[in-house]
Amino acid sequence: MTVHAKLAAAGLILAAVLAGCSPGGDGKAGDGSATAPSVAAVSDIRTFHIGALEAVALQDGELDVHNDNQTLGLGHTPQEVAAVLTAAALPDDPIHLFIDPLLIHDGDRQVLIDTGAGGAMGTGNKLVQSLASAGVEPGQITDILISHSHGDHVGGLVDTAGALRFPRAVIHISAAEWAFMQGDTAMVDLVRTITPRVRTFTPGEVVVPNITAVDIRGHTAGHTGFEIVSGTERLLYIGDAMHHSVISVERPEWPIAFDADSPTAIASRQALLQRAASQNLRLYGYHFPFPGVGHVKREGDGFVWVPET
Numbered sequence: 001m002t003v004h005a006k007l008a009a010a011g012l013i014l015a016a017v018l019a020g021c022s023p024g025g026d027g028k029a030g031d032g033s034a035t036a037p038s039v040a041a042v043s044d045i046r047t048f049h050i051g052a053l054e055a056v057a058l059q060d061g062e063l064d065v066h067n068d069n070q071t072l073g074l075g076h077t078p079q080e081v082a083a084v085l086t087a088a089a090l091p092d093d094p095i096h097l098f099i100d101p102l103l104i105h106d107g108d109r110q111v112l113i114d115t116g117a118g119g120a121m122g123t124g125n126k127l128v129q130s131l132a133s134a135g136v137e138p139g140q141i142t143d144i145l146i147s148h149s150h151g152d153h154v155g156g157l158v159d160t161a162g163a164l165r166f167p168r169a170v171i172h173i174s175a176a177e178w179a180f181m182q183g184d185t186a187m188v189d190l191v192r193t194i195t196p197r198v199r200t201f202t203p204g205e206v207v208v209p210n211i212t213a214v215d216i217r218g219h220t221a222g223h224t225g226f227e228i229v230s231g232t233e234r235l236l237y238i239g240d241a242m243h244h245s246v247i248s249v250e251r252p253e254w255p256i257a258f259d260a261d262s263p264t265a266i267a268s269r270q271a272l273l274q275r276a277a278s279q280n281l282r283l284y285g286y287h288f289p290f291p292g293v294g295h296v297k298r299e300g301d302g303f304v305w306v307p308e309t
């Protein structure tokens with residue numbers, strides 16, 4: 001199977017899986033309306049620092065995938081998946097994933113990393129509301145960094161009418177991922193809309209000041225992480241190198257339906273975990289429990305996720 005065929009297949013699986021899923025329930029209003037309770041407005045962001053930079057963990061929504069041997073842990077029974085989740089005191093079905101875009105304030109720049117699903121896939125479409133909680137209007141975003149072109153990362157680039165949601169922002173995406181996205185028939189309208197705003201980069205490039213693109217292969221054709229550095233501090237945004245804070249960290253060798261090139265993605269995941277634990281790297285997991293910031297530590301023969309409190 002060609003890489004493109006695999007990506008197409010993965011996209012179909014993703015769409016099919018998510019079509020059968022319900023949004024995660026947190027009891028909060030989920031459409032960004034002005035009637036949302038004020039408690040949500042103050043609890044849907046988390047501010048932290050990376051050296052002199054201020055970072056804000058945002059929330060776009062949540063999604064649940066069924067423990068049905070179709071998504072996480074391919075080739076393993078739902079009972080095996082359930083055992084890992086239960087040992088971590090998590091419900092075993094459905095499997096809960098978060099959508100946590102990241103905002104970086106850097107002087108005059110307001111940098112948004114990934115844009116949520118834009119309301120697709122049964123998610124909450126909460127990003128604009130979350131940004132408002134951080135005091136940022138869509139028109140103030142100067143740069144958008146895209147890890148890859150799956151719908152839960154690029155869906156929020158446009159509003160429900162299909163117009164640019166962040167009209168002033170330069171949209172940074174890796175050259176490999178942009179080439180793939182331009183060939184994706186499901187992305188024709190989105191590609192046409194964002195083309196005037198796109199600037200491509202290659203792995204290792206400083207995309208915007210203090211943020212460097214990191215090649216993390218396997219998930220899609222040009223999947224990219226981002227290393228954010230200020231002074232002696234740094235944070236690695238891992239994109240979809242890992243999806244679940246327990247399954248992906250404790251069973252990195254388990255295939256995932258969303259990975260286009262599964263062997264490469266598994267190798268990337270294992271290498272990332274080794275490096276993160278050895279170097280005590282601070283990580284940001286887009287699909288990890290909000291606010292997604294933490295470290296990986298060795299435990300026994302494997303690893304565990306330790307969120308920052």
Ligand SMILES: [Zn+2]
Pocket residue numbers: 150152153240287
């Ligand atoms: Zn994703």
